[in-house]
Amino acid sequence: MGRGQRTRLALLLGAIIALGPLTIDMYLPALPSITADLLTTSATIQLTLTGTLIGLALGQLVVGPLSDALGRRRPLLIGTAVHALASALIIVAPDVAVLGGLRVLQGAGAAAGAVVAMAIVRDLFTGRAAATLLSRLILVMGAAPVLAPTLGGELLRWTQWRGVFAALAVYGLLLIPLAAWGLRETLPPERRRSAGLRNTLRTYRGLLGDRTFVGLVLVAGLAMAGLFGYISGSSFVFQEQFGLDQQQYGLVFGAGAIWLIAATQLNPALLRRFEPRQILVAAMSGGTLAGLVLFATSSTGIGGLVGLLVPLWSVLFATGLVLPNAPALALSRHGEAAGTAAALLGAVQFGVGAIVSPMVGVLGNDALAMGTVVAAAMVLALVVLFAVVRPSRLGDLDDAAAVAAAH
Template sequence: MPGPTVGSDGDQTLPLRPQEVAAETPQPAAPFATATVITLGSLVALGPLTTDLYLPALPDLTADLHSTAPAAQLTLTGSLIGMVIGQLLFGPLSDRLGRRRPMLAGLVAYTVASALCAFAGSMPVLVAGRVLQGVAGSAALVIARAVVRDRLEGTAMIRFMATMGLISGLAPIVAPLAGAQLLRVTDWRGTFVALVVLGAALTAACAFGVRETLPPERRHGGGLGTTVRAIGGLLRDRVFLGYLLTSTFAFGALFAYVGGSSVVLQDVYRISSQTYSLVFAVNSVALLAATQLNGRFLVQRCSERTLLVSGLAVAALAGASVVLCTTVWDTGLAGVWPALTLLMASMGVILPSANGQALTMAPHAAGSASALLGTGTFLCGAVVAPLSSLGGHPSATVLGAVVLGCALLALASFLALCRRG
């Protein structure tokens, strides 16, 4: 059973089961217009689009900027670090000022940062631009989740996140395919020009299509002290911390794949950027299908504990399979690819469930809770993304070991901290 819910001032109330919260709170079947659902899904998709669109171009930009593979992967790490910083900024800020203004400011800054990346003349400048891009783009991710939390609770929220996931889940499918096709007509800089256009389009869509969901009476008027107390109250709650760590380490497993798959599959298994985009797309379809299965079917028939334990066990199995396929059986890509597909499918169960349960516990501090979830996940992702190239050489075995380690840490966190009673 979840622990106490945490208010905007860090105080805790008596614990409620998600089913009890859902029963006590009116939950309209269609709380948002269709256009708003599409916009919110696109905002959540901005994160994977930012990380995935340019992945097929990593080898090309490395050569063009006269750099190395580990240095090129720092462009991904830099973006993730920026998202960590930005979510800690925009999440609590949206609890104070409302959702619209911080969201629009972040999207404008994201568009400018994307232009800086497109015209970067050296790897350090590109990394700096990616950090700024991550800081600004995080506003879309953290505030979109908070907007949903403003309107829904419990199981209804998880189901709506699955609906948003249907849209945002297209991002990791479309992004590498689009990036590979862009490379046919332009160079790596063109992928960042595409992000400039996307940022401008989302800014316009939010300006005209997303209404304020946090009325003034529900905002907290305190300064830094109130924000710190709210975050501290969340972190002191054992069960919230358990879901936070579960989501964090699971996301680490995901980003071990996202950060390492490009160099591992292209450099180790010698596949082309177009073939890599196909592999990435197939794996992303598995993620999308599992997310929809979870939101529309599994959450109605299985307990949250069963779903999370099963998903985490499958993720660990996927990591172990990659290690075995590269050290014991030597199956090549034929063994590694299905294991990575299995990993992506498990994330469609783990991440919506863990994030939804955590947000359910913070009805009056949704921005801060969303910021902590995003901070933990992207910080872990920033650490693990370059690990597959330790020693200067990409390794599928190391990639599998990192996935396995992160999955086991997530499972241990859930079992130890999210126990009933």
């Protein structure tokens, strides 16, 4: 495959994998207005975010094995069509119950892109070429959740909250012909696996029986939970507590992407000098310290908005280092079932996010609630890293993981 073809493939897969983060986060600036329009509470409306994450988690568990059995294109096209339909129906959702149900369906449809894009890379490339393309997709997965509210805030200059979902429906509809014409089937019939329930459960049982793999998946999931704790509470904290408007909120939220992107771009350089487990331990330790500082400033009010943002962005920077290295170490243990392992990894990340997201609303939807959830997620991730994973056991995985996490 020539360089131009690789570039086109990277752009298309990036557009596909961005569907999930955009679906989760583009409507965040509109949460207060949705709450008022549908005559509900902020805690209830945050459950629509939880529903999306549940859909993404369960969808990946189903799509992963299906893509190994049916090929990559059919699950991708069907899933994207389901997402577009759900997005269109949300435009006329009459109440929060219907909105929540459609958000679950939206998430399930978007899950196809998350799983299939990764699988296509593994079908076409190996070694450094695969690592290079995978890292670009990881960058999209990390940056898109932080940039999406900025895009949503700009859309709200011209439309109401239902217009955000109209934009998502159009985006999904555009992806269907692009994927149909731009992606060939990359998994030939002779390489496909049985889609039987027994074989699928056997594979998942083997993965869940690996303590180190499960620990690394939980570390990645809890780090993502800290990010989702920020995502779910930020619109209420910044707009209602600190008085920012929708566009200002989008800009402040988007500024956090700088730190996340900086970390993902710094990671390849760090891997030339340090082992993945060393970077993971340092990032988790630094992120936990930043989370505790965030808890302190949010509970005392010291520093105002700046006192909140500095440790928050530090947590984002640490997360940008954790997310490439923890999954790379985990997946390097199970190359024979990489697609299913990646699906389980993604499902746990979004599943933990689904559990954590409503906690900010339950605790009060203020800076202290957000800081408490973010700090707790980082502390728990650090505990799992040292108590379950035990970094000293990861030395034999560093070489394989460095290839998966670099570039």
